[in-house]
Amino acid sequence: MQTAVLSSRSLRIALPLAAALTLVACAPMSTMYSQDSLPDAVKVPAGNKVVLQTVGVGEILYECRAKKDMPGQFEWTFVGPDAVLKDRSGMQVGRYYGPPATWESSDGSKVTGAQVAVAPAGTGNIPHQLVKANPATGMGAMTQTTYIQRVATKSGVAPADRCDMGSAGAKQKVGYQADYIFWKAS
Structure with missing residues (x-):
């Protein structure tokens, strides 16, 4: 009998706690976001507000190619991303891929877009980025997006491996993570 009482008390505590945690996980992401620590080049202009914050986790594909207008010289060239977009609770809410981005x-x-600016994000990290969005297709979360910011980047830079005539055409995937912040006109 005492076990049943303890179980009943445990349930009275556990069920409301579980319900509260479920509500937090399903609640819309907070639009509280500050650009204060970002370089000016990648700040979104006034008149826009944050509508979605995501974390992109995936890979960037690079290919060893000849440098443009530099015969005999080669470099690792960005080909495109392939990442899962998750909300702050870890739920998948979309994808990021390309080309085009x-x-x-x-x-x-x-939505696709055109790069407006980049700013350094620390050694070994792809840069912060500001993208001006093109009109979205479909109706939903991406509709009316005006800007996309890439911030809080981790890794993703071009490989350090040799890239020369002998390795031309070689491809490598590099893991990365970044926050993608979506903005709409306010």
């Missing part, structure tokens, strides 16, 4: 929501809406 495309952010696609799980609801089917998607």
Whole structure:
């Protein structure tokens, strides 16, 4: 009988706690976001507000190619990303892939864009980036996106491996992570 009382008390505590945690996990992501620590070049102009914050985890594909207008010289060239977009609770909410660079929501809406600026993000990390969005396709989370910021980057830079005539055409994937912040006109 005492076991049943303890189980009943445990359930009275556990069920509301579980319900609260479920609500937090399903609640819309907070739009509290500060650009204060970012370089000016990648700050979104006034008149826009954050509507979605995601964490992209995936890979960037590089290919060893001849340098443009530099005969006999080669470099690792960015080909495109392939990443899963997750919300702050870890739930998958979309994908980021390319070329062209495309952010696609799980609801089917998607957006591409043109790079406006980049700024250094520390040794070994791809740079911060500001992208001006093109009109979205489909109706959903990406509809009316004006800007996309890439911040909080980790890794993702071109390989350090040899890239020369003998390795031309070689491809390598490099793991990375970055926050993608989506903005709409306010």
